[in-house]
Amino acid sequence: MRVRRCAVLWLESREVAHFDLENLLAGGTGIHSQLQWFAHAPHLPAPVVVDADALLLLGELSPLDWVAEMPLREWHGAANLRRLLKSGLLIGSTKPWVAQREADERCRDLHWHGLAAVWHVASRWQGVDSAQGVIDAGVDTAEGLRDKHGAPPPALLERGEAHARIGLPAAPPDTFDALLDARATCRNFDTRALLSLDVLARVLARTFGMRAAMHAADDFDVIKRTSPSGGALHPTECYLIVQRVEGLVPGLYHYHGGAHALETLPMPDGVALADFAKTAVAGQHWFAEAPVLCVLAPRYGRNFWKYRNHPKAYRVCILDVGHLSQTLQLCATQEGLGSFVTAAINEVDIERAFGLDGVVDGPLAVCGFGVRAQAMATYELDPNHKVWPRAGMV
Ligand SMILES: Cc1cc2nc3c(=O)[nH]c(=O)nc-3n(C[C@H](O)[C@H](O)[C@H](O)COP(=O)(O)O)c2cc1C
Structure with a gap:
């Protein structure tokens, strides 16, 4: 041998x-x-x-x-x-x-870059309850964090004397500002409201849908999405945990951005959908209650086909997911819905459920959206009072 x-x-x-x-x-x-x-x-x-x-x-x-x-x-x-x-x-x-x-x-x-591959694998979770973890560590509130870690670095950075700053013209706020300001992480979903299929379809099409396609070379097609993507490769797939959508059987799906269609995937035996949703977001029940959760999972081979063993390639995949998350959240906000993104996820459990490999392809973040609850049971930061004009916990 x-x-x-x-x-x-x-x-x-x-x-x-x-x-x-x-x-x-x-x-x-x-x-x-x-x-x-x-x-x-x-x-x-x-x-x-x-x-x-x-x-x-x-x-x-x-x-x-x-x-x-x-x-x-x-x-x-x-x-x-x-x-x-x-x-x-x-x-x-x-x-x-x-x-x-x-x-x-x-x-x-x-063609993973070696250190990126080690980091990626080492940062995947299985069966972690991060919600309980932060409570146990006493860092589930701003006060707890402050007590435990002391004061954080300041919120705003100053790189010169205040009097030497060059003031910029203030643009009158328009409807785009209104949309940007209305986006706020939602941790309180209406657990009875159904999401309309039309709204789901619109958010998916605008975020993950193919807006155009191009034949770049022999056997090399590229697609256009509304978010940028390193090398125009768009490696990120959207897998869905559908819990409450009009006309859709609750379960697991994959969105095909070219056909603008959902592909039904089998649910692992003996696993209840709501339990899986909660496991997926590492015990964060406030996110697990969303009617739809979108798992953002790059196919690494698609990016690394071009950026072979490249030290920046994994970073680019993460940035791609960040862009898609922001687009998704703005699209959901525009529909009057609440939305979120989290990286506190149990990657290994998600991979097993959706038949992903983890190294070939696998989740980097989970987003979700749906109708907001009437009352705030889990704390939300809303300093500009756009979402909770009469803010307060119940
Ligand atoms: C990459 C990323 C990961 C996040 N992960 C979590 C999370 O695990 N749990 C959570 O409750 N919020 C999470 N958030 C939401 C942030 O807490 C939230 O964006 C922040 O408090 C600012 O509030 P805003 O989104 O309403 O502006 C995450 C946000 C980002 C961008």
Whole structure:
């Protein structure tokens, strides 16, 4: 057999704390800290703890060139080698290691920039309840945040003396200002109101719909959307969790922006839609109650086809999603609806439900929109009182 190192590897030396009874009984803190090496690789579900010998071996091997396994086995021991092959950090050329090899090859073929791939995978959540997390940490209110972290950097930056500023003409506010000012993150949806199919269709068409298409070269088509996209590649797909829309069966869908149509996707067995919506937004019930949630999920291969192993490519995908989110929120606001975006999402749970891979394609944010509730049960920031003229919590 021949072996090589996996395509992308990042080694982290991390301080790990363990409970130590002996230390406690000897009058210590009961906590024993120890440095451990963790190997991060984007084709693996979790970082792998590695020892000094594994570090040495991984450092010796090329991620490109295959070498014979036998001499390594003699030097590093068969058991050590096997452990690394099993973990997927080392790639073997024979059949028993096909699963690890294919996962690694999928990563190579996609042209992720190595560090971006590690960051992307390491920042995905599964089963996280961020809503409870912030309560437990005491940072669910402005006062809690201030107490815990002290004062934040100021809201406005000054780069010169006030008297030296060049005042700019104030433009009289027009209807576009009114639209911009009316957008405010909605955390209170009317849980009984149905969203009309026409309104859903309009918001989807304006945000994710193909406004024009162009044949750029042989086998290379580009589409135009209302938001900009790096390289005009528009890699971001819109998947929907539909809960309350007139004429639509509640469930999972994919929006086809060319056909302006929804594609029905199967719901995972034994999962209730409302529970899945809440899991998707990491326990934030105020967002989970929206009649429609849109999962914004780039197909990374589409962007990385052009920006191969490029250190900015992942950033561009994130910026694309940000633009789409703002367009969606303005379109929803224009319909008189509330809307939101969140990155506090359980990516892995969403990927499983929609049949996404996570590295090939996967969610970066979830948006939603719908009819606002009459009363504010969850706090909303509305300093210009456009949404809650008689603001106040119930
Ligand atoms: C990228 C991004 C992520 C956000 N994530 C959350 C979130 O997880 N939970 C939440 O309640 N609000 C979230 N928000 C909403 C912000 O809290 C909100 O935009 C901010 O308070 C300003 O209020 P406004 O949107 O009404 O102007 C997010 C906003 C952005 C742009």
